[in-house]
Amino acid sequence: MTIKYRGILEWVKQQIEEKQLKTGDKLPSIRLLAEQFQCSKNTVVKALLELEKQHIVYAKPKSGYYVVDYFQTPTPDEKIDFLSAGPDQRIMPYEDFQHCMNQAIDHYKEQLFTYNDHQGLYSLRGELAKYLQQLQVFTTPERIVITSGSQQALHILSALPFPNGKRNILIEQPTYFGMLDTLRLNHLPTLGIDLSMDGIDFERLEDLFRTNDLKFFYIVPRCHNPLGHHYTNEEKKKIVALAEKYDVYIIEDDFLAELDTDSKADPLFAYEPNGRVIYVKSFSKVFLPGLRIATVVLPEKMISTFVHYKFSADFNTSPLSQGALEIYLKNGMFQYHLESVKKLYLTKMNLLVEACALYLPEYVQFTKPKFGFYLTIFLPPQINVDQLINRLHEKHIFVENATRMFLAEYNQPAIRLCISQVNENKIHLGIQQLATCINDLYEKKKNIPLSFKSF
Template structure:
């Protein structure tokens, strides 16, 4: 049941969104709100303190509370919005004193370090990575490890550099990571797709593509897929690794959610591969939202080529994260705080997944297909052909529920499977229940 101070917060945010209260204007006094809601002074003050901590209002001594200037858009006042649209988690459930500790230690340890940044990352962090990666059945050496800003930076370098197989075309799953699709379109490289659904991919179709097309590398998210929220089984992973070796195709594996995988028995494709045709990418953005940092594991025979193109990228972009970010991650790993954070996130995440799966049962009663919801942040609700995705997305937004339209995760209209993507990265159990109910009602009403 919603507490009264939460109702006050929600009403004030609604008034701001609907512009009943203008930025810079004074809010009703504590006494006025006490009378309106028939509550104590402490209840109103608590509501104001929450709004202050969210930078929505500020107080002026001896005067009252005012709306922060510039708070006038729908998304800026968001505590009452159910946000299924982003995969970037908040830090609400993570202990911020740990961050401060790691930052302080990082500054103390590296205060005399030169400002220049190694293209491969700082050695003290890189030395920790091989041992850390063994937890995911990824075995490598420091020489093969690059520290980068994130997976997108590594993908941009890999897309532009030539590969020893001399091939030109990139194969992606459909659907797949929308920012990589955008980069491929911008770069005007040859790209084709292979259909992926809740069961995975057709391995016979994959072999046919590898055999008869000019495939440079296959970009895949084997577990906790974005946007489907599914994972390949062991048979599929072994087959993909075998076919890559047989047809001289490289696998670029995006394991962005490996730390938080609740299916502990799942191993990456890398663990089944020949370590010649395999590039492993990992991100920490889901477990340490304060910093953007990732890892690339590059096979030995590609090291010089990859290092050369990372060097080129230095002149028009950044590849390595800041020294502070790298040093902070180093302390997180060295002090075991990273393990602590992972366990905290997993605990909350398992409960949210269960709530999501229970909610999807209602969708099935109406013949609406829901994919995923077993691991990771993402899931995908397929829509009937007669349903207009854009109308659904905009209608939900007006009701305070944000979702992502599915078209952006596909290469073309011809291959698009109509639907919406959900992410539970920024939701709790109650929001998931309420949001799914609103989504289901909107789809039913449209149908």
């Protein structure tokens, strides 16, 4: 029975892929399929119910089974991009920004084309101090350093000696790949702590804080990359209190703070603004990554060493980018831009979670972020992640291998989906195709011979 059953499943899928059966076409009747596959009507019905469960066909009462309308392979120019994490190009405000660049050049003249303040333009730091208040980060321009993207800030902080004189670094598992890469390339001693959508184990965290020589704990507190997790305010308070107790610094990477829909959510910085928490804020995801601008709020005693390291890396961040951003912030355009950004990304994330719940098979687990860019799908060990990614490429669907976002000892087969560049109309189709590929690979691993070719 199983061989016939699988034969029917594969035959229908192949007919659709080869466009022998198209959107809205009626499948052969149950009787005809039973004859064709030389099996009972019961087996055919079971196979059709499975195809219905996979959203490949749907039943019309008293009529038969029909091909679902979105089951089609995208063409190359219809690629479905769950991989790229740059902003949606439809809302990149580069024309507005062009005006700001011109205004900045008129205002600052040659100052924008020469070496500049290593800490960053003072007037931009002033604007940033004002802007950060909206995110509950209250500080002064003197404590702010502008870096060339937050990647540079993370790189410098990893290498920099800290006032606690300690060496080891603690990271969530999984975590942002760029941070992991920096730690690896610099051979920095790194420990991990498991993170799931339920958060972290606080006993384990305290144990790690107490028994290891921890320089800092790197944390992405909301819109986590790659899980989409966010901590509650209570959890953030607890982490900060533990950090105080055991003299561990916190590096808070709040790269997508603006997408948080909970206006009461605070950053960890709000609970210890005097230096325990180092706040890193990128402008890449909600604005323009090509500007290479981020900001870091440091304790006073670390500023001169940080600026020294920054100077040795690139002297200063591009003054042209800085001057234009200052004008963009000053005239309220950034605020206006954020409104459309928040709406679009929230719509896409809701669609993604909805599609995963509808189409993914029960044996895969996926995170269900409320907002943000990323969602992770954990795969069963039978599925080879690279093979799945290659299959998807053939269908012009692109996803990220999340396995590389783990330290070796925490490794799990997983893929990361990003909503930033994918078109909202393609999300359901993409996830349905993904579900089909996962199912195919999973079934093949069960080593059941398929017989549909013989019909």
